[in-house]
Amino acid sequence: MRKKLLSEGSKEFKYEIREIVKKANLLKSFGLSVHWENIGDPIEKKCQLPVWVKDIVADLAQQNRSYGYCPSKGILATREFIAEQTNKSGGVQITAEDILFFNGMGDAISTAYQLLDATSRLIGPSPAYSTHSSAEAAHANTEPITYRLNPSNHWYPDLEELENKVKYNPNIVGILIINPDNPTGMVYPLETLKKIVAIAREYKLFVISDEIYNKIVYNGARSYALAEYIEDIPGIAMKGLSKEVPWPGSRCGWMEFYNRDKDPEFNSFCNALDNAKMVEVCSTTLPQLALPLILGDPRFETHRTNLNERIGKRSALINSILGEVPELTFNPTFGAFYNSIIFKDGVLNNSQTLPISNPKIKEKVEEWCRGVSSDYRFVYYLLGATGICVVPVSSFCSDLQGFRITLLEEDEEELRKVFNTLRDAIKEYVRS
Numbered sequence: 028m029r030k031k032l033l034s035e036g037s038k039e040f041k042y043e044i045r046e047i048v049k050k051a052n053l054l055k056s057f058g059l060s061v062h063w064e065n066i067g068d069p070i071e072k073k074c075q076l077p078v079w080v081k082d083i084v085a086d087l088a089q090q091n092r093s094y095g096y097c098p099s100k101g102i103l104a105t106r107e108f109i110a111e112q113t114n115k116s117g118g119v120q121i122t123a124e125d126i127l128f129f130n131g132m133g134d135a136i137s138t139a140y141q142l143l144d145a146t147s148r149l150i151g152p153s154p155a156y157s158t159h160s161s162a163e164a165a166h167a168n169t170e171p172i173t174y175r176l177n178p179s180n181h182w183y184p185d186l187e188e189l190e191n192k193v194k195y196n197p198n199i200v201g202i203l204i205i206n207p208d209n210p211t212g213m214v215y216p217l218e219t220l221k222k223i224v225a226i227a228r229e230y231k232l233f234v235i236s237d238e239i240y241n242k243i244v245y246n247g248a249r250s251y252a253l254a255e256y257i258e259d260i261p262g263i264a265m266k267g268l269s270k271e272v273p274w275p276g277s278r279c280g281w282m283e284f285y286n287r288d289k290d291p292e293f294n295s296f297c298n299a300l301d302n303a304k305m306v307e308v309c310s311t312t313l314p315q316l317a318l319p320l321i322l323g324d325p326r327f328e329t330h331r332t333n334l335n336e337r338i339g340k341r342s343a344l345i346n347s348i349l350g351e352v353p354e355l356t357f358n359p360t361f362g363a364f365y366n367s368i369i370f371k372d373g374v375l376n377n378s379q380t381l382p383i384s385n386p387k388i389k390e391k392v393e394e395w396c397r398g399v400s401s402d403y404r405f406v407y408y409l410l411g412a413t414g415i416c417v418v419p420v421s422s423f424c425s426d427l428q429g430f431r432i433t434l435l436e437e438d439e440e441e442l443r444k445v446f447n448t449l450r451d452a453i454k455e456y457v458r459s
């Protein structure tokens with residue numbers, strides 16, 4: 028090439044949740060039986076959608092209009108339905124004009140960061156869901172700016188650090204909240220969320236709240252949506268069908284703009300998002316037609332409650348297996364379907380191993396472990412020795428050393444087996 032092709036920011040795109048799949052598949056080709064604990068796709072983990080949901084989709088698939096483009100902002104009746112749902116909370120009030128559809132939240136996230144000026148930064152949580160942190164870092168051509176979620180304080184945000192970083196970095200224009208959170212499975216108290224909004228108010232920032240797991244709570248938790256506590260601060264809630272229906276293959280998500288009228292710069296940002304989608308034409312049509320029929324069906328709440336109870340039961344089972352391992356900092360989860368489990372300081376080193384009998388697998392694992400951080404080393408040995416595929420926490424933009432698991436295994440016996448094996452592997456690894 029006569030000139031370099033890649034932008035500086037392109038190296039910031041990292042997604043270990045899928046990167047590890049390449050390694051696991053290679054080991055699978057050497058005969059390893061892999062248990063996938065890496066990806067948050069309930070369908071992949073055999074969650075069965077109820078027949079009434081499939082009937083709605085099948086019926087729409089018979090209708091010709093499902094195959095056409097739709098309005099760039101999204102189907103009006105669907106946006107009206109969503110606005111009505113949001114307004115019911117009694118917080119900030121919106122209209123269909125404040126809603127913009129995307130091809131999944133992944134699309135919403137990358138479009139939002141692309142449109143921000145390169146010097147304007149969003150501060151987000153660490154550990155961070157990689158789609159946000161990578162897109163933010165890529166737009167700014169440098170590393171993400173983060174505030175710490177504290178594993179020794181229920182994974183709640185370190186508000187003092189957040190405020191200090193905002194105060195001393197005038198380039199920060201917005202705060203990202205992920206609630207319930209991926210990768211920690213934590214749900215934040217209203218008080219914490221209100222304090223974040225207070226910081227936004229003081230420093231004239233906007234707030235983005237990723238609420239893709241908003242309806243996925245259990246163990247008595249209640250998840251507050253941005254609309255309920257944002258008051259008069261400009262903000263964007265990001266929501267979608269992927270996890271709550273669950274229907275990740277729909278590639279259907281949307282943004283809700285709050286308080287556009289309160290700040291002209293923020294209003295221009297929302298207009299630019301509308302225009303960016305217009306240039307792309309529109310987002311997926313059929314899932315938008317299905318949305319009010321599924322979420323508005325009286326059976327939806329029972330369906331979601333059942334799924335949540337099952338996730339809650341798995342969370343409790345995992346607590347009982349891993350909660351007492353002395354080398355770990357373990358927090359019970361309350362929302363979403365992940366848990367990030369951290370090794371206490373000084374537990375890991377770079378000579379620990381697990382026995383691997385297959386010489387080809389052993390050789391690969393040893394090769395991958397050269398020069399990596401200590402949680403990657405654990406993850407590779409765990410994979411090679413047991414077939415359990417988890418994601419290292421340090422890949423979520425964090426200095427912590429640990430691993431993320433999912434709470435999605437439908438078969439209780441299998442769940443028990445996998446987590447007992449994981450616990451035994453941890454014990455053996457840290458003592459090796």
Ligand SMILES: Cc1ncc(COP(=O)(O)O)c(C=O)c1O
Pocket residue numbers: 067130131132133134156158205208209237239267268269275278279280
């Ligand atoms: C916090 C969070 N936001 C967004 C997404 C992406 O959602 P979508 O399937 O709508 O692109 C995920 C997917 O795992 C997620 O965990």
